[in-house]
Each structure stands twice: as structure tokens, then as C-alpha cells.
Amino acid sequence: MTTSISDMYGEESKLEGLLAKFDEATEILAAAADYAKPLKVRRVLDTARRVILQEGGCAALEERAEKFERAGVFLGSDWAVPQTLVSSLTTRAFASPDDETVVIEALSELRLLAVVMGRYVHSQVTIHQARRFLTRVLAVNLSLLFTSPSEAERETQGRLALVPRAVLRHLADRIGYENVIGNLIEEIWRILYQRPIQVDHIKRMVTQISICQANPDIDLGTSGQGSERLVSSLYGPTQASREDPGLEVYRQRLESMDTNTLQNEATGFARAMRDTGLVSPYHPVLVRFLLDKGDHLLSEAFGLSTTGRDCLLCYQQLVYALIEEAVHPSTAQAVYGLSLMLERGILFQPPVAPALWRQIGLPLSDWSEARLRFVFGDEATPRSRLLEGVLCMLGLPLGVGQGNNPTCQSARALSMWAYNDPDYLLQMVTWAARDDEIIMHFEGQPISSRESYAGVAKELPVDLDPVSLLVVPHLDRIYTEMGRRCADREGDPHRWINPEFHGWWTGRGFRINVDVATGVLQDLEAFIRHFYACYHPFYNGNQPLIHPQPAGIVVTDSAARFVGWHAITLMRVALDAQNVMRVYFYNPNDDSGQDWGDGVVVSTTGNGERFGEASLPFEQFASRLYIFHFDPLEGGEVAKVSRDELDRVIGLIHRSWGADRIPDLGLQAEAEGNGIHSGEIGE
Amino acid sequence: MEKDPNKGYVALLGWSLNAVEAAETFNRRYVVVAPDWAEAYCKEHTIPYLLWNYERLNERSMEIAETLQEMGVDVAVPLFEETVEWAGAINSVLLDNPRLLGQAMLMRDKSLMKRRAQLGGIRVGIFEEASDRGDVIRFLKRVNQALLKLDGDPNDPIHFKAFDKAGCLGHRVIRTPDDVDAIPEEEFPALMESHLDGWEFAVEAWIYDRKIRFLNISEYVTLGYSVFVPATPELEQYRPRITAEIEKLIKAFDIDFGFVHPEYFVTSDGEMYFGEVAYRPPGFKVFELLERAYGFNAYQGLILCFDPKTTEEELDAFFPREVVDARGYAGSFGVYPRRRVVSRLEVPEETEGHPYFDYHELTTPLEEIVTKRTAFGTHWGLVYFYGENPYTMRDLLKRQEELDYYV
Structure with a gap:
């Protein structure tokens, strides 16, 4: 009986039926006093979710934007103040497992679209602001626009993952793809100027752009200016790799090159890497090929100045071992990390070179291996992955990011050690990766990360660089335990924690x-x-x-x-x-x-x-x-x-x-x- | 809404936003009596509020009654099981009627209420009080002996209900001694009843001046899972007999005014058994379902039936005619995760695509491991349905029990 009833409803009348429900729910919400709105908004959001998933649903909601906003859908939330919304946060909202968050974000976008289209004169945002915001939203969510849900999304969101896609597609149809790509490129450059260690998501976005550009069905118009450098730095920075020939073909081409040509290749890669902070997977192929071609070409491929070159020459064996172990097409960023580490001259600090030798041969605990594999997959061995991470952190101490975790203290400590006390950092990595335990001292008393209770973060992080991934959970627990030991003291506990946690140089x-x-x-x-x-x-x-x-x-x-x-x-x-x-x-x-x-x-x-x-x-x-x-x-x-x-x-x-x-x-x-x-x- | 100073001034015991909204849009003055955590919200939205932390009735109970009396409050309306005895105590002061406290205590004790019903000539199943697990085992054995079961035959189940818990909370079905072991200590003392094979349903009755003003029959599709209003014609055919039962209840419990929510069984031979009765709004958002089906606000009906200043004309004008005035059928389904490990909420496509589906209030799971269900009544949220046909509604609600909302 149930199925026959639903069969009776065709697609079109289904949307109509849902819209009638949506309108009714909106009216009830509008009629409710402010204090009672939380009771009524659920029904609006849940109905909206189903409307969005219908063909033509987004357009119907766009028409109703003014009505549902006035009814109070956004009341009491950040979305009530659209002029303060941050476009980059939409990525997280859209990925939320919570359907209310996803839907309210979607409705907010449709509301701004109504503003852009001139059908809704909003008291807080102008047409211009709304358009700018939405193009950014499209830009940062570009991947959602062109891909079907990933396994991870399916796992956390299920059918809900289709909601952001439907809305973004509607936005793109209305606003046009041109603005999207242009903004995305701007956004990528802005992030790249900060030289983060983690660039996987940027590489994915660049890949998105190159796919869009190659697709004849997508009209990019005149946009895409400035994307060439990004795309080429990944997929063809040099003469011999220009048409993205594939790694094996490229390696074969290297065999037949003379020194001059190799020199050109080396300089090409180095320039692309220095310009963008991104390393092409072809770059490691060249670097590995040059291992027996002499230090001069190698130094060119790393784009080294005299300081870096001195380092390379002084620690040649170590550098070669690091390349052997850490530099592969799947760990391409290691080239950049190694290059910048050499440039910093930190190998001249006596403990750093032997500590790196230890790192190269470091046996990883089962737990560490499992974590690295879980987050980064099997493309590279866990040890290479970790070594890549170590090189990047030593090369880019300020590129450490905390991800979507409340562990700013631990990220800051790692960055500070990489910058100021690199051998101490290497010690921490060793303890964490090999022993699954870090012991720090607080006012003379040892604190073990193993014995301490949960830290600030409730869950194990997954969105971090390899070093942070292994070390942060330990640091977080120790930091929290230090706080616990200060619990009965008056005033802010960081007075005592910071010097003990970060290092002696922290002012007392x-x-x-x-x-x-x-x-x-x-x-x-x-x-x-x-x-x-x-x-x-x-x-x-x-x-x-x-x-x-x-x-x-x-x-x-x-x-x-x-x-x-x-x-x-x-x-x-x-x-x-x-x-x-x-x-x-x-x-x-x-x-x-x-x-x-x-x-x-x-x-x-x-x-x-x-x-x-x-x-x-x-x-x-x-x-x-x-x-x-x-x-x-x-x-x-x-x-x-x-x-x-x-x-x-x-x-x-x-x-x-x-x-x-x-x-x-x-x-x-x-x-x-x-x-x-x-x-x-x-x- | 404009308040009528000639009408009663009511105190709502307990925090319910739906009740507050109903009171706010009604012509009676009101005050919310709720614990301190409700204070900030009430202040922010200028909701009349009086702080009271409900614990056991004690020597301070007089204080709240006197405070309300000084404020000029006419009557207290209980919104939750836990505030029923408070309402009784307060109303015995406000209405100068000591009997009301005793009446409320009856309503709070499942065993006492059963004995009282029995004394009033109302038919009840076999029941007994249990103060420990030994009592439960004994009762289980005796009931099954009475049914002429042999050793090794599967037992007929018995029902176990903590004395003072609302609705399905603390309601367990006991079949084996292992089930008995699983009862936590704090659920004693409790009431035990024999299992009746029959059709269980609930009634909501608004009473004023000892007369029924509106009587709704709520049909349970499966106890603890789903309910819808009005009931199917099959159940509605018993309405005259049910009305007579409620009238007996009014007599037995000496109910002058207010609202009762009893549960009954109809056995296959048409015999009506009394289960229990509560003196407060029912669970599963039945009040909201009634509003969806009939368009009247059940909370306002509650206020009306408690207010000593209500007139006959008001009552006549307020309540619709039962069944015939309903615009449709409204049902709710309580979702329990069916799997042991769940990662997200996903309303089944066939449910969502059904034209009767209204919306849901389910929460995103916070933990992946589902705690084993021990008693009835710990659903993860409700799903609402609305439509024109009672049988479609019933089948739809039944079907939900086989679907995974959490995967």
C-alpha cells in the first residue's frame, strides 16, 4: 500500500507537494514568537533538505529566500549576520554530518543568490557583496561541483552529500563558471604565499582547474588567467615534461639528455617550486636520476644558493641518503622541504645531522605505521612519508598547521622547535614514532603522554602533516596534564605551562x-x-x-x-x-x-x-x-x-x-x- | 496575546517550550515554574518565570505554594510526571482542597493507582508489587503456573514498571530469570503485571466539572514505537465503552477537573482492562499530533480545564467534535537504532519519499556504539507523519520498524 501511494506521485507533483509543506512550515515559523522559533525551524530545514534534492528545488527556494529569511530560519545563528560570513568556512559546513548545518548553509547561499539576482533587497548585504561571497563559495567548493561524493563523504554524510552539490550547481548555473575559476586561482595563490606544509588540497584544486580547462563542455570564458603557472608547476614545469607525458616516459627521456639539457630541466623545476611552493611529481624523478650525475646538477635541481650548496657539499652522504629514502613522486614535497632545510643551514648545528641519520633508520611502532597508512594511504611507505614530513617541517617551520583541531598549543610548539631547536624536534619525533610515548618534565616532575588522560582534542586528528599526526596527540595530552597540575593555582595556567612546555627561552x-x-x-x-x-x-x-x-x-x-x-x-x-x-x-x-x-x-x-x-x-x-x-x-x-x-x-x-x-x-x-x-x- | 484579568492565572510546572508558546498565545495569565537552567532563556524572551528546583516533596514545598498564592495564581498545571505531585500539593493549597494531594500521590504510584482502580470496579490484570528481584522471579513463576505451563515451556512474559517513572521509562518485559538480573537496583520498588494479549491504546481526556470535554483515543501501532490520532474505525468502535470506562475512572479517582492520560487493553473478547493513568500530557508529542489533526492547541485545552474560572461556553467553543472534525491523521514514530554500530543518520528513502512524511527531529549520532536497549522508551527522536487515510498511516508506521534510520 505504501509503495503504491508514493508511486502515484510523479516527480513534478512531488516537488509541488514538498513546496506546499515547505511553505506551510515557513508560515508556522514566521507566526511563532522569537522564543518559540527553535521549535519550528527544524521542520523548515528538514523540508528544505528534501526540496533541494528535487529537480528545480533550488530555484524554488531561491524564489522563497526573502520569505524564509524573514520567517527566522537564520535567527540566533551566525547566518543571521550574512555580512560577517566567511566563505572558506562553507567547506566545513557542507561537509558536516549534521543535516541542519548543511541545510542552513545551503539556504544561506540560496538567499544570497536571490540578492545577487535582484529579487531580494537585503538590508545587510549589497548585490556586490553577495556576488563576491558566492563566487568565493563556489571557488573553495569547486571540487564538489565536478565530482560525485567520495568514499569519506559517503561514510559521514550519505545522501546528505548531494545537498551541497545541488546548491553549488545551481549557483554555478546562475553566476557562471568564469568568476569561479578566477577567484579560485586568487585564493590558491593567497594560501600558497603562506607556504603551508600541507598542500594536498591545493594540489587537488589545481587539478580541478586543469580538468575544467580541458573539458570542452565547460565554458571558462576569459577566466583562468594566472592558472598556467599553477597547473604547469604540477603537470609540466619543464621542456621535457610540458605535455605531462607520464613519469616513466619522462625518466626515459632523461636518459638521452646531455648536461645542458639536464641543467635546463633542473632550473625549470627549481623555479617552479620556488615560485609556488608546489613540487611536481616529475621533479623527484629528475632528482633521483641526478644522484650519480654530480652535485652541481643536484644543487641546481634544488635551486640552492651558496648557503644551501655548502650544506649539500658538507653533508653529501646524508643528503643522498635523505633523497634515497624520502624523495619519491608520491612524496614530492620532500624536495621542497629538503631544499629549504639546506638553505636554513641548520645542518651546521652539531646534533642535527646525526639526529637525521637516526631518523632515516628509525623503526616505527606498529601504531605509528598504522596511523600513517590510515591517513596517507599506501602510496609511500610510512617511513618515507614521515621523513618527508620531517624535512618539510624543518624547511618550513612556519608552515605547520593545526588542521581542524583545537590543538593550537601543540602545533605552535612543533613550529617553534623546528625553527629554534631542530634537534629537540627530532628527539620528540623519535619518541613519538618509535616509542609511542613522550615524557616531558613539569617543575621537576615527569609527565608521560601515555599515562595522561585525554587532551584538548576529543578524537585523533586526521588532517595533519605526518609529523604533527604522530606527535600532536602526545603533546596535547601532556599540555592538558600540565594544565591539570595548575588547576588549583590562581590566575592563568599558561604562566607556568608555556615555559615548561615550549622551552627555556620562553620568558618567565x-x-x-x-x-x-x-x-x-x-x-x-x-x-x-x-x-x-x-x-x-x-x-x-x-x-x-x-x-x-x-x-x-x-x-x-x-x-x-x-x-x-x-x-x-x-x-x-x-x-x-x-x-x-x-x-x-x-x-x-x-x-x-x-x-x-x-x-x-x-x-x-x-x-x-x-x-x-x-x-x-x-x-x-x-x-x-x-x-x-x-x-x-x-x-x-x-x-x-x-x-x-x-x-x-x-x-x-x-x-x-x-x-x-x-x-x-x-x-x-x-x-x-x-x-x-x-x-x-x-x- | 491580550490577557483577560477575569480569567484564571495558571502556573505551568516544568519547562516545555510548546506549553509556554501555547500559554503565551492564550488569554490566560501564566507563569513558568522551572529549574534555574531555564532562567536565562525566560529572561531573554521575557517569559514570566519563577525559579523552583523540583526535588522530592519536602518541608519547603509549602514555600512554592505560598509564593504562587501571593502572586494570585489560581491553579498549577503539571507538565511532566515528576511535577504531578507538586501540582497536587500546590493545588491543595491554592484551591483549598487537601484531597488533591492524595489524588496526585495516587497518580504517581503505579501500584496504588491499580488498587484504587480495582476498588472502583475497574477491571485490571493480575499485578503485584516487587521490592527486589526475588519478588519478580516468584511472580513470573506464579503467573506461568497459573497458565498451566510446564517446566521448559517458554514463559508468558510479565511487565515490570518502576513505580514513579513516566510512560515507557523503566518499563521492561520479563521472560526469563536473566531478564530479572538485568534490572538495575534503582528501579525497585516496582509494579509487576501479567501480560495481556490484546490491543493496547491510550486515551487523552480533558475533564471539567467531572465531565469529559474532549476524549481522544490514541492508537499504538506498536507500544513504545509509534502512535497516531485519531484512531482507526476499528478502535473507534469502542468509543462508547471507552467513554464509560473514563467515567468510572473519574469516579474512582475523584477527578473534578484537569486532564488524564490512561492506558487500556482490549482483549480479543472485547474486554477492557485498565493499565495505568497519568495526570499530565502524554509522550510521543501526542499533543502536537492532535493540533496537526484537529487544529486546536491541546495545551490551551489543558489550561482551560485546570482554570477554575473557565465557563461552559468557553469549553463548548474550544473543543472540536471528536473524529468528525479531524482534518487528517497525524502520527509519530520513535526511532531506535537497529544496528549495534552506527555512523550517521539517514532517513530511509522510501520514508522520505512518502507523501505522508512530514519531518523528523532525529539527532546526529554522537557515539558509534549503540548502548543495548534495556527498557522501552529511549528512542533517539521522533519522525512525524500526516495524511488522510488511517490504514495507510498504520501500515506506514508499522513499516518504519523494519527500516534503518541510523546506518
């Missing part, structure tokens, strides 16, 4: 500008003055920062609202080309280029940043800082910071995350000398 002096118990701002002015005195070259006797220092920042969204506390590393403070004093810092987030609202936009390129660094003008940075360390024995000139400058910083704080943390001024007037003003006297 500690300042924080919020009261831990109440979350209210405290000693704000003194805090800012002190930060200037410690870090600003005009107030600290022009002393450049010596060691990277951990610091705590407050992340705010593009509407300058509080998002969360976050761990970063202060790298340097210096004048940029425009004579603006900037703080250069490392952010373990995968993408440092973020808009923190109220004009505070973190820059990742164009203002003197080195690869992987983020930067802000000193004042703006100070306004998002809440914890820093200092050497208590080194004093700067606290008094010299001008009133104007202080007021600007305080203004930035009060207009953003500090807005609802300002201490009660009424009380202060009654009891003068308490609260934020007393700090000044203390300093």
Missing part, C-alpha cells in the same frame, strides 16, 4: 590583561605599556626579538566579536617598507589571513612578511593580545608610550572583544585606586 615573566575568574579586563593600560616596553624597538632600546615567544591572542570575527583565545608565536617586530612598525607572528591556524574586524585585517604578504608569517601594525596587534611573556630582568621604558597611542589601542579593544569586559566604572568612581587605574601606579 608573564602578563595577562583579563581577570581569569570574571573575564573582565584588568590593568589594561599597564599591560599595553609593558608590552611596548618589552617588544617595541622604540621602547626597548632597539633590541630585536631574540627567541620566538609564545603569546596569547583574542581572535575576533569580521564583525569584531569575540571568537576565542588562541596561541600564536611572536617572531619579530620591525618596520615595514612603509615605515609602519609591525608585529610578525606565526599563527598555527591553517590560514593566517583573517579579518578580525574594525579594520584589523591580518596580512600574510606584501608587508614584509616572510613565508608563513602573519603581520599586523603594532597597535592593532596589541589590541588583540591578552597574554605575553617577558624576561623579568630586562626592563624597557614603560612611561614613554604616548597617551594618543594608548587610547588608540584601548579604543580598538573596547570596540571589539573588550566591549562587554569593561570593568564597572561606577564602582571605580567610588573606590578610587581599584581596578584598571591602580595598575598604572604599580608600574
